[in-house]
Amino acid sequence: MPDRPRALFALDPHNLPLLFPPDVLARLRELADIDPALVVRDFEDPGIRDALAGAEFLVTGWGCPPITAPALERLPRLRAVLHTGGTVKGLIPGEGWRHDIVVTSAAAANALPVAEYTLAMILLMGKDVLTARDHYRATEAFPPNLVRADIGNVGRRVGIIGASRIGRRVIELLRPFDFDVVLHDPYVDEAGAAALGVRLSDFDALLASSAIVSVHAPATAETHHLIDAARLALLPDGAALINTARGSLVDTEALTRELVSGRIRAVLDVTEPEPLSAGSPLYRLPNVFLTPHVAGSLGNELRRLGVLMVEELRRIRSGAPPEHRVDLAQLEITA
Template sequence: MPSPLLPRAVFAMDPVHLPLLFPPALMARLKLTSELDPALVVRDFTDPAAAEVLARTEVLITGWGCPHLDADVLAAAPRLRAVLHAAGSVRSLVGDALWKHGVTVSSAVTGNALPVAEYTLAMILLAGKDAFTHRERFRTTHAYPTHAETAAIGNVGRRIGVIGASRVGRRLLELLRPFDFTVLLHDPYVSVAEAADLGAELLSLEDLLRHSDIVSLHAPDIPETYRMLDRERLALIRDGGVLINTSRGALVDPEALSDELVSGRLHAVLDVTEPEPLPAGSPLYHLPNVFLTPHIAGSLGNELERLGRIVVEELERVVTGGALVHEVRHADLARVA
């Protein structure tokens, strides 16, 4: 039995995610560091059946499917002091009432950054080999490409433009280091020296687009980045260039992108789109120069355990009075995802 001195914790998420986020070993650690009922998952903070437990709750362990956390949560859980989010961004999850009340918020967003960066690296390498075009051609011709058809492919000296030194962007920059790439970076919050330390040359957005063979988007979805790749900026990417988007569809003008892709001038790897998913009649589903995936770059399957481990370790720090490693500060939300 947990000590009565341990904080009362409650899950608030879609329960379908619990087994992968917290397999038996991690669930056991949670139960050792908190008063927690694994069978209780709150989906409605006004539910009378959860009222007694919420009145004693100090820690919410949240995830995908958690309702918005605002004044109603504080009314139901007046002793709440920490929200530990077993997923990515908390921008749309945590309301002003919790920030004003001084509730500590932590997110497993850094754990989610790794699979996105891994997906992006894989796509960069495949795009550099023009693997998607040759796969489509091989389907119909059953013939190997000629030397002329492969003369322009390869990953030696390929110029990779990374837009955004976000958590994902920085993990991608780390993963790119062993390869024979020229790495370019655009981020208004990064200095030339810091970019060099990250292994990249800092450029303006326009210069990055002009000089990159492959452009990968990792900027946050904030008002300043809405449609940052508009028709004029997309036109700066060289003919045959590749755009990879694992961030948010809102960062790109969808009509302008569709026009570039339908014309065949650009190639794209799109794990996110706007709208999401695309309507059934979208030509992007059928274009040979477009590789679409259904928002799978982030943590899925056994990768969820990494997010759960981050939350368990944060809860252990809450109990021992240690500083949270993955704390999210309200002031940072203006420029992070």
């Protein structure tokens, strides 16, 4: 390859060694002149003016300051933003987009651990594990009704809301199991659903007929409180709602009322607000499995994100198009 182009990190330094452990960092440095000791935290820092002026690639991640139009003025040679996170909606405001700059993200790699978390929760909810665990813990004896006709995962209907990257990975992971999977997504037609191996469903019909509903739609103005009080009321008694997407898709007050009543169950990795306000009943309800936004890449899973961006850089440098380029025209309907 020709001489290595100059690149800069712009992310939370704490994540850098997880995203780019020594072997992955070495591969990155074969492709670009990049210093792991120099991490951009403020594009207006006068001490990095020269580094910004010479940078052709920006390797970004969680903790990167917004790449605004003024920031781009300090990056006159910038060719590509290689984002090790998922969504770039908050990273690059509308005025920061330039058509001559490639933006690529690791959303596809981050989709896998979210889908794995979702699969695990679907299986556990189908077995009603929370109820059995709590009884066992409280009584130190097996529950008297451990064998019930209403638990188990054979033929159980799972409703998927949104054929996003994560929604599609969940569908893929569910294939080996004996679930009845239905999908609602206004941008997927019958042929598209058939290609995924699922049936399309009307939104309300999906909610009313599914024992487990998993949310994978993007957060947009149209999807704000997509699942409100009226739609929560459609869920069958004992149904489980899983949300690993964004808290804003579900009306938290309405959901809290339903969960306090004990009528339904929920697995919530995201909430609105995030974290929940102090004293929220959701922290302690026995029918709620609440986690602090951990479904996405954590620990050694961050390595996947770094590897993906190294491969994207390799493709760009070889003259090939990146595989995970962000499409500005699709940004409003994606995560």
